[in-house]
Amino acid sequence: MTRMAPRHGMLAAFACLLAGLLATSPALAAHARTAHAAKAAQATADDGPYYDADDFARVDKIDAHVHVHGAAARFMAQALADRMRILTINVDYGDFPPLVDQQAAAIALRRDHPGQAAFVASFPAGELLAEDWPARTLRELDAAAGAVGVKVWKNIGMELRDADGHYVMPDDARLEPLLGWIERRGLVLLGHQAEPLNCWLPMDQMTVRSDREYFTEHPQYYMHDHPELPGHEQILAARDRMLVRHPQMKFDAMHLASLEWDVDRIAAFLDKFPNASTDLAARLVHLEYQAAHDPQKVRAFIIRYQDRLLYGSDDSYGPADDDAAALAAVQAGWLADWRFLATDQPMTTTEFAQPFRGLHLPRGVIDKLYGGNARRLFPGAWDGGP
Numbered sequence: 001m002t003r004m005a006p007r008h009g010m011l012a013a014f015a016c017l018l019a020g021l022l023a024t025s026p027a028l029a030a031h032a033r034t035a036h037a038a039k040a041a042q043a044t045a046d047d048g049p050y051y052d053a054d055d056f057a058r059v060d061k062i063d064a065h066v067h068v069h070g071a072a073a074r075f076m077a078q079a080l081a082d083r084m085r086i087l088t089i090n091v092d093y094g095d096f097p098p099l100v101d102q103q104a105a106a107i108a109l110r111r112d113h114p115g116q117a118a119f120v121a122s123f124p125a126g127e128l129l130a131e132d133w134p135a136r137t138l139r140e141l142d143a144a145a146g147a148v149g150v151k152v153w154k155n156i157g158m159e160l161r162d163a164d165g166h167y168v169m170p171d172d173a174r175l176e177p178l179l180g181w182i183e184r185r186g187l188v189l190l191g192h193q194a195e196p197l198n199c200w201l202p203m204d205q206m207t208v209r210s211d212r213e214y215f216t217e218h219p220q221y222y223m224h225d226h227p228e229l230p231g232h233e234q235i236l237a238a239r240d241r242m243l244v245r246h247p248q249m250k251f252d253a254m255h256l257a258s259l260e261w262d263v264d265r266i267a268a269f270l271d272k273f274p275n276a277s278t279d280l281a282a283r284l285v286h287l288e289y290q291a292a293h294d295p296q297k298v299r300a301f302i303i304r305y306q307d308r309l310l311y312g313s314d315d316s317y318g319p320a321d322d323d324a325a326a327l328a329a330v331q332a333g334w335l336a337d338w339r340f341l342a343t344d345q346p347m348t349t350t351e352f353a354q355p356f357r358g359l360h361l362p363r364g365v366i367d368k369l370y371g372g373n374a375r376r377l378f379p380g381a382w383d384g385g386p
């Protein structure tokens with residue numbers, strides 16, 4: 001199991017230490033009373049009730065961004081036990097199996113787990129440059145029976161180049177037949193364009209450990225070292241021009257729309273594109289980072305955009321992961337994410353130094369993030385089954 005996302009663990013020792021301090025320090029106890037009163041007022045405003053950590057196992061949920069390869073019998077059994085339905089997403093990514101194999105596996109997964117597993121198809125970006133584009137690609141996508149969307153990956157904007165050396169950008173006119181095909185079928189375009197802003201920063205200025213690791217391991221995508229390539233704003237501006245041309249198209253801006261470092265920027269994007277949603281996949285850590293500094297701001301952002309946000313883990317799970325440790329890692333990630341979103345537990349992470357607390361979002365908001373929004377964006381995807 002791998003996750004581009006960062007994992008965090010709650011340090012029970014820290015919680016005990018904090019409890020001890022609160023018990024012995026009048027100043028801290030007074031602070032705690034004030035915080036408690038503020039939280040009570042907030043709870044009234046939010047119209048609770050709330051879930052606790054144990055509710056994770058009791059609530060029906062959807063992880064709207066995973067990459068499951070092969071039959072993944074143990075993974076699917078764990079997901080079923082955890083009441084977690086999944087959306088597995090095919091990607092034109094060299095670290096994954098060939099797309100034709102990903103697609104066959106996804107079709108089989110959906111067939112074998114009706115109502116549990118839905119999938120998103122993709123296409124080899126290089127076909128854009130081929131003479132028989134788009135006919136061949138649309139034929140291949142026609143064969144992806146049951147797909148609820150199509151993913152366009154970051155290789156558009158960061159990797160694929162024309163014969164003259166120009167980078168193919170997300171607003172490239174050659175993508176239009178594909179976008180029309182998606183719109184006519186009422187499917188969703190899922191876009192992962194650009195990368196976290198950290199990708200354009202020096203290593204020592206990156207906010208989270210997992211980004212430092214990923215870009216150390218994948219130097220070809222570390223844009224700070226490639227100033228000759230399109231910049232972060234340039235890629236996202238091209239994406240936005242594409243969206244302006246397709247105001248009715250359903251769009252899932254994956255990874256917090258690559259605006260993960262600032263909830264104000266994500267909010268501006270969602271305001272500008274009312275048909276867009278965004279997923280939290282592999283970027284929840286960036287909300288945790290912001291919550292460590294300004295928890296109320298992050299909480300208010302999620303509550304305001306509660307109809308537009310999809311929970312996703314970005315877990316990758318394949319045949320090599322079919323063991324208890326990999327499953328435990330998947331479940332630990334799901335649980336940690338739940339604690340951050342649903343509870344007000346004190347938390348720490350190996351991603352950055354500052355402690356933070358869970359956001360304690362009301363049940364109604366959690367239910368939307370963990371399922372309601374995905375079911376609305378991908379109607380019918382999880383119908384039937386258990």
Ligand SMILES: [Zn+2]
Pocket residue numbers: 065066067089281314
């Ligand atoms: Zn992913």
